[in-house]
Amino acid sequence: MEVGQMQSRLADYTKSLFMEGILDAQFLQLQQLQDESNPDFVVEVVSLFFDDSEKLLNDIARALDQQCVDFKKIDAHVHQLKGSSSSVGAQRVKNACVAFRNFCEEQNAEESRRCLQQVKQEYYLVKNKLETLFTLEQQIVAAGGSVPMIELSF
């Protein structure tokens, strides 16, 4: 596959992520912050997001497993996850967190567990999609091409 084809494939793939609501405009903001002086900015931030999220998801799972569930602590974790997913543009993760917080407020353990599953699902989805996106970018760069700025007309 030559560079031009790879680039259109990447563009289509990226657009689909926006269409499906997996990513939102904040992700575009991150891309705007990337340049020759900071060529790996997006990957770096997203990696931090992955590490942060996985830790939070584990903490939440552990807290839900306790005899006495500390909803305040769980809410704090979910709030954090909501914040970081919002900052990277992981829209569906963010929305799942919003729903989760409502159940934390109600101190509903069963619904909270369901929400955790939902958040995890959205998280692993966006993780998978972004990893694919980064791989596509790498392939273009390896083939001597450059990664084009996505033009989206929302």
Place this chain on the structure above:
Amino acid sequence: MEGNFVVSRRMIDAFDVSPSDSEEAHVLAVDDSLVDRKVIERLLKISSFKVTAVDSGRRALQFLGLDEEKSASVGFDGLKVDLIITDYCMPGMTGYELLKKIKESSTFREIPVVIMSSENVLARIDRCLEEGAEDFIVKPVKLSDVKRLKDYMMREDGVGSESSRGGINKRKLQDCCDLSSSEPSISSSPSSSSSESPSRSPTSSSSAPSIPTPLDSPIRRLKMTTTDLID
């Protein structure tokens, strides 16, 4: 002096200060989230600010030399802070509490403080503005939000815009009626507070805030988004 120099270098390492360039304004960014810190740092640097990013209100106060327990006797003269941007929701000290502490300090209360929050709560925004915050940015923070920060800068070389200078002057006039000079007195070294009366309560400025509301201001933004109070 030798001891002080060593401490300051270690503290500089701990605080992750970007290289010194006297032309750029220096922003102290406070956020407990590592992801957000990385983003805000990049947003600021790309907008030509020098950045120091810390992870708590406590660290911010330490950096400024305001922490009661850990007095940084080292003067960060070369690292004057021109603006503080802080997250609201942080464990330990909230951004609001940090704002109050800064506004209570005769040395630092003139530094503009901007609050960031993911929650678009009117009461919260009001409270922060009343306490003297320049602006309230709803997260996620965008490039356009950061570019606006230049308006709040307090630089003697006239980088700040006229409207913000006017706004700051208005507040000062409410505080100190004897202020006749057109330039707000920003001390480059914290010790020179000759034009300020330490006895003035910083919160008195909140009595009648007649701050102009440009299109981008939080007040305007509030009016545009009153329907989505809950995230």
